[in-house]
Each structure stands twice: as structure tokens, then as C-alpha cells.
Amino acid sequence: MTDAPSPPALDAETLAFAGRIFQFARMGHAEELAELFGQGLPANIRNDKGDSLLMLAAYNGQPDAVRVILGAGGDPELANDRGQTPLAGAAFKGEVEIVRMLLDHGAAVDGSGEGGRTALMVAAMFDRTEIVELLLARGADPDRRDAGGKTAAEMAQAMGAQATPGLLAQAPRRQP
Known part of the structure; x- marks a missing residue:
């Protein structure tokens, strides 16, 4: 058996860029995200806690960013490392419009993470x-x-x- 190659080390500039992308989702910078998706940014990238761009936008009440991420192929079922789905995050925060949008884009109404909490x-x-x-x-x-x-x-x-x-x-x- 051979050891799997280690992932490449990321330089400070790359890490800062990644941080900005996740901040765009949190802050609702839909236009910036749309531009990055147009340049090839994958819609389902995740941070060190397993939070996808969609999870961050949904949890932080950013409907325009949610719409853009879903339009770029964001997976409404992608749970984070704690087993939380974007639908559960939006429900927790009381974001009715986002809950509706996620359901309309295929989020399983009874979907859950590893703890089974819907x-x-x-x-x-x-x-x-x-x-x-x-x-x-x-x-x-x-x-x-x-x-x-x-x-x-x-x-x-x-x-x-x-x-x-x-x-x-x-x-x-x-x-x-």
C-alpha cells in the first residue's frame, strides 16, 4: 500500500482568496459570487468546518446569494461537518424565503444530517x-x-x- 500524496500547501494569497469567497456568501455578495461562478468556481466548495457557500448564505439570511449559488449548482442537501443542512440552518434562523427557495430547488423536506434532526x-x-x-x-x-x-x-x-x-x-x- 502506498501513502496518499499530501495536498499541496496553500500560500497566504490563496488562503485569503478562499476566505473572501466564504465571506461573500455570508455577507450576501451575490454579484461577486456570480462572477466567480462564471469563471469556474465550483458552487459546492466547503470551508474547514464543512460549510458550503450555500450553507453560509442560507444560515446568514442572504436570499440573493442563495439564489445565485443554487443557480450555479449549489447542492441544497450538502450537510456540514456537524450534520446540518442548509434547510435546517435557514429554519433555525427563521428565514422563510430561503426555506421556500431551498425546497423549490430540491432540498428534501425531511432531509437530515447524521443526527437525524430535520x-x-x-x-x-x-x-x-x-x-x-x-x-x-x-x-x-x-x-x-x-x-x-x-x-x-x-x-x-x-x-x-x-x-x-x-x-x-x-x-x-x-x-x-
């Missing part, structure tokens, strides 16, 4: 009623359980959410 669970925990309603309308399963065996309603109750446990209790159930 966007519905995250939205319910933080009492994001509009997002819970949207996810349920798009087919999210209110009875799905995370890796620890908890449902969205159980998580919402544990976090002290006021409105979402009732919404989840009234949600239509999937037929077995």
Missing part, C-alpha cells in the same frame, strides 16, 4: 411557526424521530416553544 424539528424547537407550517404543507413528517428518538413536538416542548407543539399536534399524519 428542518421541521429545528423550526419547532425555536417556535418558527411560519416555517413549521410551510414544511408541513410541503410534506414534512411530524412523527419522524431523530437519532435520539425524539419527535419535533417533543423537542419543541423541551425547548419551551409556545406555538409549535400545538401546530404539530394538529398536523395531518401520513398513512401507514
Whole structure:
């Protein structure tokens, strides 16, 4: 067996450029990102924490950047190193427009990272009623359980959410 070659060392200029790209996503610099995609920048590059450009834009509430990244082929299912998807990140931050955009571009409504926590669970925990309603309308399963065996309603109750446990209790159930 041979040792895999080590990745090339990156110089300070390359590292600074990479840092700017990820900052463009965080700050919503959609035009700059579009220009870089036009020059061949891959839409699914990730930083040292596994955050994709789409994850950073979605989490930071940057709908124009999200639109550009999705248009360049950004993967709405690409989870970071903590198992968080862009959909869950947008749900956590209460970004309804971005949640809708991600769903419209193929994000799995019940998609989850390694811990099994879905966007519905995250939205319910933080009492994001509009997002819970949207996810349920798009087919999210209110009875799905995370890796620890908890449902969205159980998580919402544990976090002290006021409105979402009732919404989840009234949600239509999937037929077995």
C-alpha cells in the first residue's frame, strides 16, 4: 500500500482568496459570487468546518446569494461537518424565503444530517411557526424521530416553544 500524496500547501494569497469567497456568501455578495461562478468556481466548495457557500448564505439570511449559488449548482442537501443542512440552518434562523427557495430547488423536506434532526424539528424547537407550517404543507413528517428518538413536538416542548407543539399536534399524519 502506498501513502496518499499530501495536498499541496496553500500560500497566504490563496488562503485569503478562499476566505473572501466564504465571506461573500455570508455577507450576501451575490454579484461577486456570480462572477466567480462564471469563471469556474465550483458552487459546492466547503470551508474547514464543512460549510458550503450555500450553507453560509442560507444560515446568514442572504436570499440573493442563495439564489445565485443554487443557480450555479449549489447542492441544497450538502450537510456540514456537524450534520446540518442548509434547510435546517435557514429554519433555525427563521428565514422563510430561503426555506421556500431551498425546497423549490430540491432540498428534501425531511432531509437530515447524521443526527437525524430535520428542518421541521429545528423550526419547532425555536417556535418558527411560519416555517413549521410551510414544511408541513410541503410534506414534512411530524412523527419522524431523530437519532435520539425524539419527535419535533417533543423537542419543541423541551425547548419551551409556545406555538409549535400545538401546530404539530394538529398536523395531518401520513398513512401507514
